[in-house]
Amino acid sequence: xxxxxxxxxxxxxxxxxxxxxxxxxxxxxxxxxxxxxxxxxxxxxxxxxxxxxxxxxxxxxxxxxxxxxxxxxxxxxxxxxxxxxxxxxxxxxxxxxxxxxxxxxxxxxxxxxxxxxxxxxxxxxxxxxxxxxxxxxxxxxxxxxxxxxxxxxxxxxxxxxxxxxxxxxxxxxxxxxxxxxxxxxxxxxxxxxxxxxxxxxxxxxxxxxxxxxxxxxxxxxxxxxxxxxxxxxxxxxxxxxxxxxxxxxxxxxxxxxxxxxxxxxxxxxxxxxxxxxxxxxxxxxxxxxxxxxxxxxxxxxxxxx
Amino acid sequence: xxxxxxxxxxxxxxxxxxxxxxxxxxxxxxxxxxxxxxxxxxxxxxxxxxxxxxxxxxxxxxxxxxxxxxxxxxxxxxxxxxxxxxxxxxxxxxxxxxxxxxxxxxxxxxxxxxxxxxxxxxxxxxxxxxxxxxxxxxxxxxxxxxxxxxxxxxxxxxxxxxxxxxxxxxxxxxxxxxxxxxxxxxxxxxxxxxxxxxxxxxxxxxxxxxxxxxxxxxxxxxxxxxxxxxxxxxxxxxxxxxxxxxxxxxxxxxxxxxxxxxxxxxxxxxxxxxxxxxxxxxxxxxxxxxxxxxxxxxxxxxxxx
Numbered sequence: 001x002x003x004x005x006x007x008x009x010x011x012x013x014x015x016x017x018x019x020x021x022x023x024x025x026x027x028x029x030x031x032x033x034x035x036x037x038x039x040x041x042x043x044x045x046x047x048x049x050x051x052x053x054x055x056x057x058x059x060x061x062x063x064x065x066x067x068x069x070x071x072x073x074x075x076x077x078x079x080x081x082x083x084x085x086x087x088x089x090x091x092x093x094x095x096x097x098x099x100x101x102x103x104x105x106x107x108x109x110x111x112x113x114x115x116x117x118x119x120x121x122x123x124x125x126x127x128x129x130x131x132x133x134x135x136x137x138x139x140x141x142x143x144x145x146x147x148x149x150x151x152x153x154x155x156x157x158x159x160x161x162x163x164x165x166x167x168x169x170x171x172x173x174x175x176x177x178x179x180x181x182x183x184x185x186x187x188x189x190x191x192x193x194x195x196x197x198x199x200x201x202x203x204x205x206x207x208x209x210x211x212x213x214x215x216x217x218x219x220x221x222x223x224x225x226x227x228x229x230x231x232x233x234x235x236x237x238x239x240x241x242x243x244x245x246x247x248x249x250x251x252x253x254x255x256x257x258x259x260x261x262x263x264x265x266x267x268x269x270x271x272x273x274x275x276x277x278x279x280x281x282x283x284x285x286x287x288x289x290x291x292x293x294x295x296x297x298x299x300x301x302x303x304x305x
Numbered sequence: 306x307x308x309x310x311x312x313x314x315x316x317x318x319x320x321x322x323x324x325x326x327x328x329x330x331x332x333x334x335x336x337x338x339x340x341x342x343x344x345x346x347x348x349x350x351x352x353x354x355x356x357x358x359x360x361x362x363x364x365x366x367x368x369x370x371x372x373x374x375x376x377x378x379x380x381x382x383x384x385x386x387x388x389x390x391x392x393x394x395x396x397x398x399x400x401x402x403x404x405x406x407x408x409x410x411x412x413x414x415x416x417x418x419x420x421x422x423x424x425x426x427x428x429x430x431x432x433x434x435x436x437x438x439x440x441x442x443x444x445x446x447x448x449x450x451x452x453x454x455x456x457x458x459x460x461x462x463x464x465x466x467x468x469x470x471x472x473x474x475x476x477x478x479x480x481x482x483x484x485x486x487x488x489x490x491x492x493x494x495x496x497x498x499x500x501x502x503x504x505x506x507x508x509x510x511x512x513x514x515x516x517x518x519x520x521x522x523x524x525x526x527x528x529x530x531x532x533x534x535x536x537x538x539x540x541x542x543x544x545x546x547x548x549x550x551x552x553x554x555x556x557x558x559x560x561x562x563x564x565x566x567x568x569x570x571x572x573x574x575x576x577x578x579x580x581x582x583x584x585x586x587x588x589x590x591x592x593x594x595x596x597x598x599x600x601x602x603x604x605x606x607x608x609x610x
Contacts, residue, residue: 087486181392182528182529182530183527184527184528184529185529202510205507205510205511205524206510206524208524208527215527215607216607216608216609216610217524217525217527217607217608218524218608218610219510219511219513219522219523219524220522222488222489222513222520222522223487223489224487224489224490225487259609259610262609262610263610265610266610299610300610302520302521302522303521303522303523303608304521304564304567305521305523305564305567305568305570305571305604305605
């Protein structure tokens with residue numbers, strides 16, 4: 001039961017109230033795959049430049065992530081730099097150098113094509129569709145998107161998500177995509193666009209999962225110190241799809257135990273919370289599955305009534 | 306097991322994106338008492354002017370609220386008018402006429418003084434202290450406050466809450482009172498100020514309850530339409546203390562079943578959510594206890610995992 005993940009593998013420069021790192025491993029695909037790797041075998045599709053550090057490749061390999069689909073192209077790796085506001089609820093992009101990512105044309109290795117789970121990280125909707133088209137008989141496909149695609153590439157995006165089982169999206173983007181301020185209505189409108197399952201991420205406030213006849217709401221994990229929120233949403237996605245893949249769950253099955261979906265959301269929140277505890281991907285250098293399960297149990301305890 | 310509630314009984318003018326009402330029954334004491342009345346017998350201490358409408362008195366009586374402590378003074382009833390922003394997360398005060406409230410000097414009727422539960426609505430900390438001092442052997446005392454008292458009457462406020470078992474406060478006010486941005490740290494700092502139980506209200510995002518060795522977090526109820534959020538925080542307070550009074554719970558007991566506290570928070574959220582469904586107190590004209598318990602059960606369902 002492998003999971004295929006497509007998205008960016010990048011270098012990030014990040015400044016938060018807790019410090020500044022000029023260059024560190026980042027990118028949606030990186031965070032999703034590291035997070036999902038605690039739950040299921042994960043194969044990535046991405047592109048890096050000749051400057052990609054073998055130590056960073058080593059970190060991914062150490063989590064048993066399949067790098068057969070990680071292409072190395074002539075040029076430099078995608079670079080992004082940003083600075084967070086004092087309360088870390090906003091961030092300003094200081095620099096975006098697409099580099100080798102500008103000509104990324106994902107090609108799936110043969111043994112990726114028959115895998116049952118596919119997570120399309122936040123990239124151009126056309127590329128997400130091209131990856132989807134290369135998969136045979138995928139059981140569960142979903143992905144993430146962002147305000148840029150919603151605003152400036154709406155038709156492409158709608159064409160893309162029509163084929164998805166689930167969409168992961170944050171609250172402001174759900175409002176933008178649907179035109180509804182109320183999140184229940186926003187979710188209903190998005191379900192009309194194709195995905196039968198919509199997960200709305202609310203940052204520190206938790207997440208909600210909507211299906212045509214059901215919904216689930218969970219608060220966020222209360223961290224005492226958020227060092228760097230970069231990648232938290234992608235780690236949420238990795239925990240969510242990772243848990244579903246680990247359990248072999250088919251979201252298209254209407255008889256599914258709805259608590260399994262809730263648990264996938266909780267594992268998503270758990271992974272997002274760990275991500276924020278250190279800069280970049282640093283928390284994943286030491287994180288263990290027992291720590292993850294202990295935090296899942298904490299969720300049980302602080303929400304029990 | 307009666308509950309004594311002190312606070313304002315007022316007339317409000319409210320404008321939201323859904324409409325405008327020039328003058329309707331309002332005030333913290335009104336909302337708290339209406340909400341608590343579904344759980345326990347409630348006695349109010351407040352002042353109104355000669356213009357107070359018998360029909361409004363009738364609404365309170367219809368909920369079996371004891372009005373022996375509702376004084377009528379010469380002059381007009383406290384009037385407040387405000388206008389909500391489009392997303393209803395902010396509001397602007399358009400007018401505040403204290404009227405008879407300016408000289409309010411609460412005096413408790415004899416049979417109020419031996420009641421076990423006391424909720425001090427948001428009024429001057431000195432008045433809250435004076436009411437507290439008139440009670441004999443109260444089992445559980447707590448209250449609400451607001452930014453104005455925190456900023457401009459801090460010493461008085463600290464002297465007042467030192468004697469409380471619990472403080473109900475919203476997230477921005479918890480940050481202002483404690484000086485901590487992080488809500489876990491904020492709660493810990495407030496516990497140091499006196500109350501062993503701190504409930505932080507987060508509006509649509511739910512609420513958190515902190516005790517020295519425990520905490521509980523719950524998402525908010527997802528309404529499809531918020532007509533008027535006025536009074537929602539007070540209705541939360543009424544549901545919270547009302548449930549504790551109904552169950553005869555003593556928060557000072559360290560052996561207390563912590564899920565009882567969680568349930569009190571849920572009932573608080575349930576009552577806050579009903580309040581928003583209509584303008585002012587209108588929802589309480591028809592609301593029934595079975596509707597309340599059904600919504601409590603909905604919370605169980607949408608948070609189960």
